[in-house]
Amino acid sequence: MKFRKLGRTNLQISEIGYGMWGMAGWTGSDDEESLRSMQHAVDLGCNFFDTAWGYGEGKSESLLGELLRANSDKKLYTATKIPPKNFQWPSKREYSLEDCFPPEHIQEYVEKSLKNADLNSFDLMQFHTWEDLWLEDDRWFRKMSELKAQGLFHAIGISINRWEPWNGVKAVKSGLIDAVQVIYNIFDQNPKCELFPACREQNVGVIARVPFDEGTLTGKLTKKSSWPDGDWRNTYFVPENLNSSVEHADMLKPLIPNGMTMPEMALRFILGEPTVSTIIPGMRKAKHVEMNMAASEEGPLDPSLMIELEKHRWDRKPTAWSQ
16 A cells, blocks of 8 residues: 655545445445455555545444544544535535534534544544635634644545535635545546646645546446435436446446456546545445555556546536436
8 A cells, every 4th residue: 555645734644545425325334344344444554534424424433433443553544524504415605604514513513523433533624515605704714723723633624516626726725724525536537627736736635535436437337227215326326417427437448458447447547646645435345445455556557548538537517416
């Protein structure tokens, strides 16, 4: 496993981290299997774990706490997210700071997350939704600075809405945040335009989420794919999205080098972007952990393949189903 610095925090984190949403918001999750998979990741060198109160109303956070107690001899870095007060994902332009992150709400959920995980502090505390307009109301920063000074967390971050990397550039340039979490993958290359240059300028860490485009970039989805009732993917992969996603993935398949899988190609494409501090694929099974961790050992793709993959940028705009 190779390591990269998380912006100005100076934390040396594994370039393949662990996204924990799938342990609470997707069907087929099993707590014991999840814990075994996380432990396997630790054993292979992963030291960065990203969760949120919103992942099962604290369930994912409690699993992370168990993992840390089982590895008290190792330094594992923890990140979680405060849910918006109105519990609406994604944020919309009309939502105010008062609607989503008033100071008393920030404090309440920082304390809840710490209790869920049974921790004294997190390494990174993030807002689970974000609007750059909230920079005009500095109550969020004053409260976060107060809680940080108390040692409840050590760095401040934001998670940017799907397909809206522009809606975080001002926050990065403000110098008030330490890390930004954003969708970045073969299809979603928009962050390279404005966001990544701002992050480099301000030395802000970048956490790349959704590396497999919610499953599209595994190459395993078909136009007939479906999921059990209650699974989030049924509301995301509506026919309009599923059909187009499968078609875009199919166009990539001829580019996969011999001996490589599409998920490996997807991860190594992201590793080719030096602005990215870590990638957080969701992993619930040990075999997925092994495959994803191995991407770090292999490193970035051949430059000629990177150039070809850059041509598959797919610019999308948020819709009613994109969430």
